[in-house]
Each structure stands twice: as C-alpha cells, then as structure tokens.
Amino acid sequence: MEQKTLITSTNFNVFLAQKRLMASKCRKCGALFLPPRAICPTCWESELEWVELSGKGKLAAFTCISITPTWMAAAGYGRNNPYCSGIIQTTEGPKIACRIEGVDARDPESIKIGTLVEVDIRERTQGDKKIPYLAFKVA
Amino acid sequence: MAKQGKLGRGVAIVGAGMSKFGAFNDKISRDLFVEAFQDMKASVDKGFDPNDIQCLYVSAFSPELFEMQAHLAPIMANAVGLVHKPATRIEGACASGALAMRQGMMAIASGLCDMVLIGGVEKMSNLATEQVQDTLAAAGDTAYEAPTGFTFPGLYAALATAHMARYGTKVEDFMRIAIKNHNNGALNPKGQFNQSIRQIMDARKKKCAEKGQYCIDYKVEMDFLNDAAANPVVAWPLRLFDCSPITDGAACLLLVAEEIARDFTDKPIHIIGSGQASDYPQHEREDMTTIKAVRLAAQEAYEMAGVKPADIQVTEVHDCFTSAEILAMEDLGYFKPGTAVRAVEEGVTARDGAKPINTSGGLKSKGHPVGATGLAQTMEIFKQLRGEAGGRQLPGKNLRLGLTHSVGATGATSAIHIYERR
Ligand SMILES: [Zn+2]
Numbered sequence: 001m002e003q004k005t006l007i008t009s010t011n012f013n014v015f016l017a018q019k020r021l022m023a024s025k026c027r028k029c030g031a032l033f034l035p036p037r038a039i040c041p042t043c044w045e046s047e048l049e050w051v052e053l054s055g056k057g058k059l060a061a062f063t064c065i066s067i068t069p070t071w072m073a074a075a076g077y078g079r080n081n082p083y084c085s086g087i088i089q090t091t092e093g094p095k096i097a098c099r100i101e102g103v104d105a106r107d108p109e110s111i112k113i114g115t116l117v118e119v120d121i122r123e124r125t126q127g128d129k130k131i132p133y134l135a136f137k138v139a
Numbered sequence: 140m141a142k143q144g145k146l147g148r149g150v151a152i153v154g155a156g157m158s159k160f161g162a163f164n165d166k167i168s169r170d171l172f173v174e175a176f177q178d179m180k181a182s183v184d185k186g187f188d189p190n191d192i193q194c195l196y197v198s199a200f201s202p203e204l205f206e207m208q209a210h211l212a213p214i215m216a217n218a219v220g221l222v223h224k225p226a227t228r229i230e231g232a233c234a235s236g237a238l239a240m241r242q243g244m245m246a247i248a249s250g251l252c253d254m255v256l257i258g259g260v261e262k263m264s265n266l267a268t269e270q271v272q273d274t275l276a277a278a279g280d281t282a283y284e285a286p287t288g289f290t291f292p293g294l295y296a297a298l299a300t301a302h303m304a305r306y307g308t309k310v311e312d313f314m315r316i317a318i319k320n321h322n323n324g325a326l327n328p329k330g331q332f333n334q335s336i337r338q339i340m341d342a343r344k345k346k347c348a349e350k351g352q353y354c355i356d357y358k359v360e361m362d363f364l365n366d367a368a369a370n371p372v373v374a375w376p377l378r379l380f381d382c383s384p385i386t387d388g389a390a391c392l393l394l395v396a397e398e399i400a401r402d403f404t405d406k407p408i409h410i411i412g413s414g415q416a417s418d419y420p421q422h423e424r425e426d427m428t429t430i431k432a433v434r435l436a437a438q439e440a441y442e443m444a445g446v447k448p449a450d451i452q453v454t455e456v457h458d459c460f461t462s463a464e465i466l467a468m469e470d471l472g473y474f475k476p477g478t479a480v481r482a483v484e485e486g487v488t489a490r491d492g493a494k495p496i497n498t499s500g501g502l503k504s505k506g507h508p509v510g511a512t513g514l515a516q517t518m519e520i521f522k523q524l525r526g527e528a529g530g531r532q533l534p535g536k537n538l539r540l541g542l543t544h545s546v547g548a549t550g551a552t553s554a555i556h557i558y559e560r561r
Binding site for chain 2: 009035060061062063064065066067068069070071072073077079082083085086087094095096097098099108113114131133134135
C-alpha cells in the first residue's frame, strides 16, 4: 500500500493520523528524507518509497513560546501558559519540527538539547475536525 | 556551467530615502511609499527627471495579509506619478528589498534600463500581535513548521538555543546586541524607537515614580532587560527587547548605470558585489548554528567585489532578532564561529569600534517594515559612505566599503551586497 501512496505532505499527515511517522527513501542511493521528498536531490531518482521511522531521536533545538499564533491562543496558550516547540534529530538522521511534550515550558532552562525523545503523535480540535500533529516526548 | 559572476556594466545608487518608521494609523502603504519617494528625490544632489525612470521594482512581503491589498506594484507606481512604467512586485520575505535591488541591478547591468526606481514598503500595524505572528509564520514552512506551533520569533529562538548549546552563548550576549543597536538608533530620527535602552528604562522609572508606584531601581541596562515584567519572554530565550518591532514604513533607492551616475551626484555609491542563495526551511538543516545560504551569498558577493570580510568598514545586518545578528557576524566571516559575542562584549561592533555594525539602529531599534527593510539598510550604507549620517556618522574620513546582509525568514532567502565610494 505504501508503495502506491504518493509522496506528498498530505499523505504524511494521513500517516500521522494513523500514528505513524513516515519518511521517504531513495531506492537508488538509500538516502532518507524527513519531511518526505518526492525527488532525491542527490541522484534525481523519483522512485522513492515510504518507510516508517523508529520514532526515536534527540532534541536538537527548541523554544518555549509565550506570544502565540491566533490558533494556539484559542487553545489556551499564551503568556501564562507557554508551550514548547522544537526540532528533533531522528535516530535515522533527518530532522523535523514538532511539539515537545513532557517538559516544563515555564522553566525552559530545565530543558536540555540532546535529551532523548520518542514520537508521541497527538491531535488538536479545530471546529469539528481533528487535526493530527507531530509531537515528541521525553523518552 | 560556470557562471561569469560579473555585472555586464556597473550600477550606482544616486539617491536614497525613507519614510519615518513607526506605527501610523493614518497611513496606508501608498502614503508611506510616497513619503519615501519624496525623501529619495530630495537626496539626488543634482536632481533628476522622474520621467526618466524606466521601470520600478517594488518589494513587499505580505500586503495581502496585512492590508488585504495584493498587486501592489502598479498601485505604488501610480502613487508616485509613474503610472504607465513597468512595475514589478518582488517578494522574498524579509529579504524582499535586497532582492528588488538585485533585480534593478540586473535590469541596468543587462543594458535594458539606465534608471530604475526600487521601492519597498510594509504596513504592519493594522493587525493584532497574534495576527502578525500568523502572518510572519507564513514566511516559514507552513506544511511542517507552522503546524507545530512555531512562530517566527520561535524559529530564531530555536537557532539561539542551538548556538547556546554549542558555544555557551548566554542570554546576556543577546541583550548586549539590543543595547548597542538602541544606542545607535537613539541617533536616528527616522527610526521607530529613537531611544537608547537607558532612555527607555529611565522613562519607565520616572512614570512609575509619578504614579507613586513602587519602581525597581535599575542600575544598568542589563538589570532592566533581566526584569521579566519590563522585558517579558516572547519565545524563550528571546524576550521583547530581543525582537524587532511591528513597523509601518517605506524606503526608496534610485539606481542608474555607472557611466551616467555623475550627471546626478558627485558622490555616487557603486554596488560592486551582489550574492543571493536559498536554503532549506530551518528544521531540515544539518547545522543550526549557521546559515549556509548566507555563507554562499556572501562568498558570491565578496568574489564579485574582489574584497575580503576584513576590508568592510561599515555593515548593516538583518537583526530581526538579536540572535540573528550573532549568526550574521559569523556567517559573513567577520568573526570565527562562537566568537562574535566576545567581540560585541568588547565593543568591537559598536559605533566607535573597529567593526561597526548596524549604525542605523538595525531592525531592532529603527524598526522592521518587512518589505522596506533591505532598502533602508542600503540607505544607511549610502549615507555613511557619503558622510551624511548626521549624529551617527562614523568617525574617520576614509570610509570606502560597506555591506548589507538580508535574510528572508531564517535565511531560506539570503542576499548580500557590497558598496563602494570611489
Ligand atoms: Zn538518491
């Protein structure tokens, strides 16, 4: 099934809704891409396939956000309730942006780069829709 | 496929102007653009006939979201009396102005035009702060970054944490950049703040005292900046005074072919180097303590100009956040990775230092109307090299080489320009 699923960000989110963190892999050189790419920029191979990642990684960069976008403000975040967003380096190599759970966003100095994390895909409600989002939590 | 890396013919700036930067609820984009055009027109020493302008490049980031106005270029052309001239909008997020100037250079270098107007504008203050966050986040990767809650300050904050972890950079290192840029901006009457942090802090203390409220006795700027009430966190480790403000403003440049430049002024400023590169969205980058596109664009500009980082005497960098100025200084090759903060601490980048940076006050103090920013940076170099920067003019008579550094989002678009007074 994966082989026939087009490599698009929409399909990445379809997998996310199934609680699966999927990357794309070049069949020629074996390079792994997260976010998934449809074309390998090294060998220009366009026959890439979906592969599921282990969901393990470490924190590469982060921030605790107090001045939020409108939709996060609507969800109750803000000056008195900051949240942590970060960038994870997966065990397999590539990096991706995500929410960081299981940390104290009010005490950013307690959060350390290099901390081991594991995938924890969540969803938020927007109107009557459930939207999955990528999150990692402290392992 | 080697590129030549040279301009077909030389290009010079003969006029530069800007509107006052700030928050103006009685002005829309075109009003700001007209103000900048008039200021530019007045700056051309020997005058010029606006009818001789052959085309315009207009830089604006997101008038669609800020003002519900798309298709800005012909409207700006019309506003300044150039209704039938070819007018083209250029967008590269916060680097839009630098890209518009580069397009204008290419129009002249190709031989297609002899005189080109470059004008940048952004009218940001109509929206509430959270809506501005939504709009600026659109310059990031909306498929993968924005849905995880990343704001624009948040992306620069993440760069900051990576730099802190690798090099031991401290929040006080960021604060020192804000202090320096506000010191410079206090001497820039067109800037949004036009106040040093000490002046802001003293005004706050005075206001407190007048109201009979308890006020913290800030001894030095760092006390004030470390006070969470006075300087709240926006996206840790970045606080309010690490962030450039929400600004309305416009800036204009007049570019001409080098061979006719002296018809307009005896002090043309030549653009001798130009480089542009693109990059991954931030989260895909291998190293988050440097911006590769800036390094590539800088290399291209240095090679075209035939100069080295050490030769540059005056620089405007894109300090949308204080952490961005640190990366800029290192990526331009001014200081080795991890050492720029020491140079700042020692005053090397202050106005009286050996490597002055952001004499205008930078985006931090002067303000950051996104589409106008790159052109206002160029205007500062134009003024400094011509000895016309007023109270903030750099000492020493032999200023010859300047540089501007512009990045869109966190550097996915990067453009570097080098300027020479001959
Ligand atoms: Zn490949």
